[in-house]
Amino acid sequence: MRSSSDARPPRSGSFNRILVFDLDDTLYLERDYVLSGLNAVGQWAAGALGINGLGEVMRGRFDAGCRTRIFDHSLKDMGLEAHPETIGRMLAAYRQHRPTIRLAPDTEQFLASRDDATGFAVITDGFLDAQRRKIRALGLYGRGIHLGICTDKWGRECWKPNPRAFEHVEQWFGRSGRDLTYVADNPSKDFNAPRLLGWNTVQIARPERIHVSVTTHVPADRIIESLEEL
Template identity: 45%
Template sequence: MLVFDLDDTLYLERDFAFSGYVSVGDWVQEQYGLTGFEPQCRKLFEDGERRQVFNRASEAIGLEPSQDLILRLVDVYRNHPPSIHLCDDVQRFFAQRVGPFGLITDGPEQMQRNKISALGLEAYLAHICPTGAWPTGYGKPHPRSYEMMEDAAASGQMMVYVADNPAKDFVTPKARGWRTVQINRPGRVHAPEAPDDLHMADCVINSFDDLDDVLAG
């Protein structure tokens, strides 16, 4: 069974970030009458900032980045209805194939489900596992989500995980005998280099257009 990651695998995570910045910027303007929050966030992201985007953007437009404010901004960001779309190669792939397919994705459950809904993935994926539905500690590389997919697959079926982040995506399925494929998209958020051989995918592709050839090899 083919199982996919979500962020930077089926769509670009940066698109979700930019969509969220628009929603947060609109909220800031509505609450405080201040403009410019969204472009500040976007510039910080483009400059490589990930952890202090809202703090620094708030300071840049004259808002005190109190803990309460940052928590509220994060809530707006995580729960906004995202404006995102599947990558073109992913759309071609799903248009030409019949599953069942699976999905394993980390992150707050509602945020990930909002993405899944916005991308229309329920039409393609029979088995969806947002690890954020479970207590802390069950995200990748914990084996629980992979075991769930194995239980859903037909007996003896080859298991394949297609994902982007070698820091956590491949070490567990490799150890369980899955085939692993890293998708290396331009504009990805995470570094594509694996920390060691155990974390490396079996193969690397730049497009889902190459996935059939890799799986047949």
């Protein structure tokens, strides 16, 4: 079934429980998306600006642990100026590239062995264009996800912890509270809304995740490292 947040809701009583997933570092490794994006920006810079080797320099910075201003610093590493306009075009190339990413093996296995009584949805923050391309690249609608919500389609103010997407999922499936579970990686924003609504919450802490939050604002009910434990 081809789905999106505009898809038709299921008949009431179709599902006993609803599993809702975050996307980045929950269903796949976000580092794969970053590496795919840096590679695309490197190719763009070679074609549009005649700069060769920028992709490798950016990747080197990322591998060394840099997480902010990789574009600026990598241009400077190469003795080039980081004009705001150049950075803007690099960002566009990054967000609009067609990502080479794949589901984590345990996600693949989990979705393949899903049961028909469970409804599946995704709630993800991030720039609309980029998140839609990720969902497409991962083929989520062909793997049993019934509903995908990119919160950015309602504007930045509706990103998590805003409850709008969670309330939408409840209405769409006709279920509430403990019938739903949210599985996500970031305790600084992911669990506020589902906990307020009385959902079950599970934090997935993949060892290879990009962001390791130092402060836990709203913890989940339980923590796992792989969907095999779900």
